[in-house]
Amino acid sequence: MKFAQLIKPTAVKxxxxxxxxxxxxxxxxxxxxxxxxxxAPTAVEALMERESLGPTGVxxxxxxxxxxxxxxxxxxxxxxxLEKPINFEAVDRQPVDVVFALFAPEEAGVEHLKALALVSxxxxxDSICAKLRANHDPSTLYTILTEPHTxxxx
Numbered sequence: 001m002k003f004a005q006l007i008k009p010t011a012v013k014x015x016x017x018x019x020x021x022x023x024x025x026x027x028x029x030x031x032x033x034x035x036x037x038x039x040a041p042t043a044v045e046a047l048m049e050r051e052s053l054g055p056t057g058v059x060x061x062x063x064x065x066x067x068x069x070x071x072x073x074x075x076x077x078x079x080x081x082l083e084k085p086i087n088f089e090a091v092d093r094q095p096v097d098v099v100f101a102l103f104a105p106e107e108a109g110v111e112h113l114k115a116l117a118l119v120s121x122x123x124x125x126d127s128i129c130a131k132l133r134a135n136h137d138p139s140t141l142y143t144i145l146t147e148p149h150t151x152x153x154x
Contacts, residue, residue, distance in 0.1 A: 001111075001114050001115060002118075002146075003118065003119075003122065003145050003146045004146040005074075006075060006076060006077040006102070006115055006118070006119070007076070007077045007142070007145060007146070008035060008142075009138070009139060009142045010034065010035040011031060011032070011034075011035035011036065011076070011077065011078040011079060012078075012079045012080075012139075012141045012142045012145070013027075013031055013078075013080050013081075013138060014080070014081045014082075014083065014136045014137075014138060014141070015027060015080055015081070015082055015083070016082075016083045016084065017083065017084040017086075018082060018086050019086075020086065021051075021086065021087065021088050021089070022048070024080070024082075024099065025044050025047045025048055025051070025065065026040075026044055028043070028047060028078055028080060028099065028101040029041070029043035029044040029047065031078040031080065032076070032078050032101065032103055035076075035078060036076045036078070036103070038069055038072065038076075038103055042069060042070070043067065043069060043103065046067030046068060046069055046103075047065050047066075047101065049067070050065065050066060050067045051065060055088065055089040055090060055091070056088075057088035057089060057091060057092075057094075057096050058090065058091060058120065058123075058124075059090055059091050059092040059094065060092065060094065060124075060126075060129065061085060061090075061094055061095065061096055061097050061098055061129065062090075062098045062099075062100075062123045062124075062129065063088050063090065063096040063099045063100075064099075064100055064101075064102070064116065064119055064120060064123070065099070065101045065102075066102040066103070066104065066112070066116060067101075067103055067104070068103075068105065068106045068108070068112070069103050069104070069105065069106070070106055071105075072103060072104065072105045072106075074105070075102060075104045075105070075108055075111050075112055075115045076102070076103050077100055077101060077102045077103070077115070077119065078100070078101050078103075079099065079100050079101075079141065079142075079145060080099045080101075081097065081098060081099075081132060081133070081136065081141060082097040082098075083097075083136065084097075097133065098123060098129055098132055098133070100119050100123060102115055102116060102119060122145070128144065131144045132144055132145075
């Protein structure tokens with residue numbers, strides 16, 4: 001699986017600030033509706049339900065919210081870079097500014113896990129996150145996300 005299979009240029013956005021974690025979930029859902037045709041209220045509900053099981057802030061300013069969506073055909077993603085980090089209840093208690101949300105079909109077992117692993121591996125790379133944080137142009141962010149990466153992480 002490649003990053004370009006998960007995301008398209010219209011699914012990348014820079015937001016100056018989100019007032020809360022819940023507001024960010026709405027922003028992610030709106031972007032998913034715009035880019036992938038996912039019903040935004042369904043996406044918000046699914047993201048919040050998954051978040052209630054435990055925060056998806058993985059540390060170092062990165063969050064990977066994810067949810068299963070009825071009637072979705074493929075695993076897809078959206079990316080938001082926040083100019084002002086927010087509290088996301090991350091595992092390291094650091095504020096979050098790099099957010100990649102994944103949406104998967106309800107029956108997508110292995111594909112969902114492969115996509116989550118790919119995104120996690122990519123965004124664990126300090127050099128990639130530094131490039132993302134240094135650029136606020138959505139098309140540049142898309143290019144950074146989808147260019148081939150040589151990951152040192154397992």
